[in-house]
Amino acid sequence: MRREIRAEPYRIKMVEPMTLPSRERRVARMVEAGYNPFSLRSRDVYIDLLTDSGTGAMSDLQWAALLSGDESYAGSDSFYRLEQAVQAVMGFRHVIPTHQGRGAENVLLSTLMPEGGKLVPNNMHFDTTKAHVLHKRGEPVDLPVPVAYSPSVRQDFKGNMDSEALESLLSRRRADVPLIIMTLTCNSGGGQPVSMANLREVSQIAGRYGVPFFLDACRFAENAYFIKEREPGYAACSIGQIVREMMSYADGCTMSAKKDALVNIGGFLATNDPALYRQATVWAVLFEGFPTYGGLAGRDMEAMAQGLYEVIDEEYLADRIGQVAYLAERVRLAGAPIVEPPGGHAVYIDAGALLPHLKPYEFPGWAMSVALYIEGGVRAVEIGTVLAGRKAGTGEHDHPRLELLRLAVPRRVYTHRHMDAVGDAVAAVVEKKRQLPGLFFTYEAPVLRHFTARFGTLQEWPG
Ligand code: F0G
Numbered sequence: 204m205r206r207e208i209r210a211e212p213y214r215i216k217m218v219e220p221m222t223l224p225s226r227e228r229r230v231a232r233m234v235e236a237g238y239n240p241f242s243l244r245s246r247d248v249y250i251d252l253l254t255d256s257g258t259g260a261m262s263d264l265q266w267a268a269l270l271s272g273d274e275s276y277a278g279s280d281s282f283y284r285l286e287q288a289v290q291a292v293m294g295f296r297h298v299i300p301t302h303q304g305r306g307a308e309n310v311l312l313s314t315l316m317p318e319g320g321k322l323v324p325n326n327m328h329f330d331t332t333k334a335h336v337l338h339k340r341g342e343p344v345d346l347p348v349p350v351a352y353s354p355s356v357r358q359d360f361k362g363n364m365d366s367e368a369l370e371s372l373l374s375r376r377r378a379d380v381p382l383i384i385m386t387l388t389c390n391s392g393g394g395q396p397v398s399m400a401n402l403r404e405v406s407q408i409a410g411r412y413g414v415p416f417f418l419d420a421c422r423f424a425e426n427a428y429f430i431k432e433r434e435p436g437y438a439a440c441s442i443g444q445i446v447r448e449m450m451s452y453a454d455g456c457t458m459s460a461k462k463d464a465l466v467n468i469g470g471f472l473a474t475n476d477p478a479l480y481r482q483a484t485v486w487a488v489l490f491e492g493f494p495t496y497g498g499l500a501g502r503d504m505e506a507m508a509q510g511l512y513e514v515i516d517e518e519y520l521a522d523r524i525g526q527v528a529y530l531a532e533r534v535r536l537a538g539a540p541i542v543e544p545p546g547g548h549a550v551y552i553d554a555g556a557l558l559p560h561l562k563p564y565e566f567p568g569w570a571m572s573v574a575l576y577i578e579g580g581v582r583a584v585e586i587g588t589v590l591a592g593r594k595a596g597t598g599e600h601d602h603p604r605l606e607l608l609r610l611a612v613p614r615r616v617y618t619h620r621h622m623d624a625v626g627d628a629v630a631a632v633v634e635k636k637r638q639l640p641g642l643f644f645t646y647e648a649p650v651l652r653h654f655t656a657r658f659g660t661l662q663e664w665p666g
Contacts, residue, residue, distance in 0.1 A: 212518045213615060216263060223249040223580045230577055230664070237657025238573050238642060240582050249580030250621050252610040255548045257303075257461035257468055259614035262513060265465065265506045272502025277493055281501035281508075285471070288508035292443065292515060293420070293450045295473035297480035299487045300497030300504055304421055304459025305331040306490065307472040311457055312339050313486040314479060315415060316381040324372060325384040325419075326364040327351070327391040330590075332384065332419060341381075344372065351392045352604050354542040354553050359433040360398040362389030362426075364405050373412045383409050386419040387426040387449070391586075393607075394422070394527075394546020396429035399437065399448060406452035415479070420456035423449065424463045425547030428520040442515045455479070462548070465510030465614060469503050523547075527612050529619055533626025534610070538633040548611055552629070554587065555606030558636055563588050565641025565661065568606040571632065574639055575608070577664070579628020583610045590653045638665040 224232070224247055236242035245251060251258070273280040286298045301307040312335050316323070319340025325332065328343045336343040346368045351361050364385060373380060385405060389395045409416035427445040431437050437445055450456065455474030460466050472487070474480050484494045491498040499507075513519065524547055531545035534552060542551040554568040561567040568587030575581045584590075587606035594601045610625065632639075640662035648655050 211615075211618060212522050213262070221249065226577070229580055233573060233577055237645065238569075238660065239653075239656055239658065240572050240576055240584070241654050242657075243576070243582065247580075248576070248582045250582070250617065250625055252549075252581060252583045252612060252625065254584065255462060255611040255613050256459065257466075258616065259461075259465050259467070260616050261465060261467070261506060261510070262615075264513070265509045268505040268509045269502040272500060272505050274501045277495055279495050279501045279504070281504040282495035285504040285508045288511040289471065289473050292446060292511045293423070293456065293473060294447045295450060295455055296475050297455075297473065297477065299472045299480070299483055299491075299494050300499050300507075301470045301472060301487070301491045302498030303461060303468060303470040304419075304457060305335065305470075306498060307457035307459075307470045308332050308335045308419075309490055310472050310483050310486045311382075311417060311455075312336065312341075313490070314483045316341055320379070321381045322372070322376060322379050323382060323384060324364075324369055324380065326362055326386055326389050326397065328384075329386055329390050329419065329421075332386070345391075346372070347389065347392055351389070351395065354393070354551075354556075354605060355540065357543045359429075359544075360396055360401060362387070362392055362395035362397040363401040364397070366401065366404045366408060369405060370408055373408065373414065377412050377414070380412075380414050382415040382417055384417050384419055385453075386421075388422045388429070388547050390421070390548075393542035393551045394425075394548045395542075396426045396433075396547065398434050399430050399445070400434070402449055402452045415454045415476075416452070417474075418450070418453045418456040420450075421459040421462040422547055423456075423458075424514040424520060425524060427515070428517070428524055429547065431517075442517050442520060446515055460507045460510065462614075463510075463514045464507045465514055466503065466506045469499050469507045471497070471507075523614060526617075526619065526622065530610065530612060530622040530625060533622055534629050537626050537630035539629050542605075542607065550610045550612075551586065552583075552608040552610065553605065554585075554608045557633070558639060560637065561639070561641045563602045563606060564600055565643075566606075566658075567641075568608045569642055569658070570639050571608045573642070573664075574632040574635070575628055578631035578635075579624065581610075581625050581628045583608050585609075585653070589656065592650070592652060635665050640664065 460469035558567040568585035642658040646657040
């Protein structure tokens, strides 16, 4: 039985003071930043929901573990502690540390797709995975279940892969598919979980066609919690058992430890395949570092190892996912539609639906991110037209199906009262929604334009 959680399952030993800048200052800072929240200094942000990646708080045991870091170039004890943690928690035999998740993606894809022209199926690629596939001259193929594109439909496992579409792709193009990836949870689809049944099915298909099957395991523990809560047959299993079963269906995983290993930097590639491991170490040495440190300090590996044990604690996960659900409820009450049901790490506001007077080329998600900062000092990230960029052929905006604003919740950092303040900020934005103006570029970089763009507003910003 799930225990009732009444409050955060930790108490606070150290605090980091922060303050809500005045409205006047927020407006001035946003104008200076060219209406781009990425260009704000963090000291001017009150509640920072830009990402849940590398922004979490470490536990006392993780801070203590830092002091036992073995900083040897080769054969560091800290590496072996990390390897042991990955073996115990995930069940993968071989581990290569990397500086973060995209480092592991680079090593894996360099190993499995040395030649271009290959197709990589995924439930939905995260941006960095997609960029690495494209960099290797491959083609990322998103194969989510169709309901993934219906934000208001509540279903338990909207992160699932469309297994029929996968089977159909493999039956036609097997020779062109060097690996299959499943992203847990599905970040680009709203942080939605993947079911055990779907993992099993995709694993069987991969096995039948002899294609390596890897997990993008950034948020594996959050995914396991949803399986326990929602999938028949798993309520009595521990999170540890569920995680090991999830991983047992794959040949290995890439991991951004900045999420579910509860650290501020780090990642790894893990696999059970000794031949693949040997090949991958060659690329790891080139891109990341010697295979027993992979671009990390020994102390980083110590904190990661400890984080992997902590993240599968059910009480931690109930609080974590409960906090995201609480924020979702606050946002709904404030009158903003969200991607339903809320995912594990973030609430995604359907800005396109909230601001129907703004056309996609007037950037409704981005306008909402500016408004949220001005109204409440809250920073969030647009997942819409600005992020999507332009089409290679025509140079037109590559409008995605949804114009979203993601409120990502850092782990163990904010309390429910912070979430109340975010809810109030959303309510203030909803009150002014009809007056919010669209935006246009005054500076646009040719790639990854969202990071450095500057904007003007089509009308005066409402006071
Ligand atoms: N895969 C997924 C699903 C991710 O969400 C991320 C990062 C990565 C891979 C890359 O990991 O940042 O350690 O190199 N997501 C962050 C975010 C940046 O805000 O969602 P990394």
